[in-house]
Amino acid sequence: MKLTDISPAIALTPLDGRYHNATAPLVEYLSEPALNRERMRVEVEWMILLANGFDGNGNKPIVDGVHPFTEEEKAFLRSIPEDFGAEGIAAHAAHEAVTHHDVKAVEYYIDDQFAKAPAEMTNINDALKTLVHFACTSEDINNLSIARCVKNAMENVWTPAFKEIIDHLADKAEEYKDKALLSLTHGQPATPTTLGKELAVYVYRLNRQLKHIENQEYLGKINGATGTFGAHLAACPDVDWIAVSREFVTNRMGLTWNPLTTQIESHDWQAELYSTVSHANRIMHNLCVDVWMYISRGVFAQVPVKGATGSSTMPHKVNPIRFENAEANFEISCSLLDTLSATLVESRWQRDLTDSTTQRNIGSALGYSQLALYNLMGGLRSIHPNDHVISRELDENWEVLGEPIQTAMRACELRGLPGMDKPYEKVKALMRGHEINKEQVEAFIDQQSFDPETAARLKALTPATYTGVASKLVAFDR
Numbered sequence: 001m002k003l004t005d006i007s008p009a010i011a012l013t014p015l016d017g018r019y020h021n022a023t024a025p026l027v028e029y030l031s032e033p034a035l036n037r038e039r040m041r042v043e044v045e046w047m048i049l050l051a052n053g054f055d056g057n058g059n060k061p062i063v064d065g066v067h068p069f070t071e072e073e074k075a076f077l078r079s080i081p082e083d084f085g086a087e088g089i090a091a092h093a094a095h096e097a098v099t100h101h102d103v104k105a106v107e108y109y110i111d112d113q114f115a116k117a118p119a120e121m122t123n124i125n126d127a128l129k130t131l132v133h134f135a136c137t138s139e140d141i142n143n144l145s146i147a148r149c150v151k152n153a154m155e156n157v158w159t160p161a162f163k164e165i166i167d168h169l170a171d172k173a174e175e176y177k178d179k180a181l182l183s184l185t186h187g188q189p190a191t192p193t194t195l196g197k198e199l200a201v202y203v204y205r206l207n208r209q210l211k212h213i214e215n216q217e218y219l220g221k222i223n224g225a226t227g228t229f230g231a232h233l234a235a236c237p238d239v240d241w242i243a244v245s246r247e248f249v250t251n252r253m254g255l256t257w258n259p260l261t262t263q264i265e266s267h268d269w270q271a272e273l274y275s276t277v278s279h280a281n282r283i284m285h286n287l288c289v290d291v292w293m294y295i296s297r298g299v300f301a302q303v304p305v306k307g308a309t310g311s312s313t314m315p316h317k318v319n320p321i322r323f324e325n326a327e328a329n330f331e332i333s334c335s336l337l338d339t340l341s342a343t344l345v346e347s348r349w350q351r352d353l354t355d356s357t358t359q360r361n362i363g364s365a366l367g368y369s370q371l372a373l374y375n376l377m378g379g380l381r382s383i384h385p386n387d388h389v390i391s392r393e394l395d396e397n398w399e400v401l402g403e404p405i406q407t408a409m410r411a412c413e414l415r416g417l418p419g420m421d422k423p424y425e426k427v428k429a430l431m432r433g434h435e436i437n438k439e440q441v442e443a444f445i446d447q448q449s450f451d452p453e454t455a456a457r458l459k460a461l462t463p464a465t466y467t468g469v470a471s472k473l474v475a476f477d478r
């Protein structure tokens with residue numbers, strides 16, 4: 001049997017196949033039918049503005065000869081996109097097969113729907129077809145639709161999943177703020193920290209990106225074939241088209257009005273957004289790798305999933321597969337987002353169509369990130385600190401106290417205490433490259449001429465208590 005004969009169709013890519021459950025919420029906003037539905041919403045709202053006007057023009061028809069729509073007629077027009085389903089997708093595809101132009105096919109699809117209007121809706125008739133797509137170039141419809149689709153996808157799907165990760169990490173940072181942890185710099189034992197503070201570093205970093213994302217502008221334009229309102233003025237010379245355009249983009253579409261464009265909206269907002277998401281992806285990629293290594297070290301233990309298999313041959317194993325999956329999908333997402341950011345900001349003269357083709361992949365770019373967020377969240381929920389390993393690591397590395405001892409010696413020397421010269425060198429001679437225990441550290445302190453208070457303070461230190469103000473710093477993560 002040929003796989004292509006199977007119905008429903010077999011997906012080529014994992015986003016719509018194997019991983020569909022995790023990415024499905026984005027289908028509502030970033031799939032091709034979602035884009036076509038949004039195009040219909042934009043076309044319909046444009047017609048309503050042209051027929052009914054707005055406060056700025058006294059709510060009169062903007063285009064002469066068009067009658068204002070009644071509330072029922074507006075509702076009928078607005079139902080066209082809302083009723084766009086499997087049948088509609090096929091009908092649109094049939095038009096596109098003839099036109100080879102996806103936006104023109106949307107226009108014809110809307111035209112078709114007028115035949116379904118009840119007889120009393122006298123404004124909705126064959127003559128009204130002239131108002132569909134009036135004075136628009138396809139990009140007027142496309143840029144507004146894409147901006148709204150991406151904005152909705154970000155606000156309703158991606159950002160909530162991102163926030164869930166941040167909130168979870170913030171909760172854990174608070175919970176583990178006092179849990180001392182051996183640091184490793186260059187992979188070597190170093191000044192201890194706390195597990196909570198290390199998670200809080202990620203919370204802080206991710207919150208900064210969240211702020212950028214929440215303040216992101218989504219720009220839109222509706223100004224004709226080369227951004228001059230040429231056709232608009234030729235048809236309706238007395239209309240203040242700049243005001244109409246601003247009203248439509250700002251108040252009807254909920255976007256930031258871009259007054260100055262070629263045929264295309266310049267896509268700079270998209271470059272900014274995708275760069276930020278890519279940056280956030282990379283921070284979370286770093287988190288995945290760190291947590292993976294903590295698991296490998298035993299600092300985090302994984303909760304075995306009932307019925308699951310770690311390795312097909314080594315029965316004892318629980319593998320950190322969700323972090324590995326997230327790591328890989330963040331990488332793919334970054335590569336697509338980076339390509340979008342880099343290429344969308346260029347277009348030949350007043351337009352070329354490369355952006356159209358490239359923007360077909362926004363769903364994939366955010367989809368891989370969404371999938372990574374899903375697996376990262378699942379992975380984070382399945383781990384907990386392993387206190388036994390954490391304590392053992394600290395106990396086995398008393399040499400990390402070399403730093404506070406030599407620094408306290410410097411302070412004593414500065415205060416004029418005798419015998420405190422060459423503190424770094426003295427501590428180094430005892431500790432560098434050697435395994436040191438508690439007794440040796442105490443003996444070293446006793447051999448120095450510390451004042452009693454300093455000696456007592458240093459002797460009270462252990463690797464587990466030498467964490468500075470790490471736990472207090474967690475409060476700064478928001």
Ligand SMILES: O=C(O)C[C@H](Nc1ncnc2c1ncn2[C@@H]1O[C@H](COP(=O)(O)O)[C@@H](O)[C@H]1O)C(=O)O
Nearest residue numbers: 100101102103136137138139263351353356357360
């Ligand atoms: O309003 C216009 O159409 C003006 C026209 N520019 C165009 N603007 C927007 N879309 C256009 C344009 N040209 C083609 N198409 C249609 O875009 C679709 C591109 O297909 P794909 O590469 O799959 O993204 C595919 O459906 C194309 O037919 C111009 O001549 O300046």
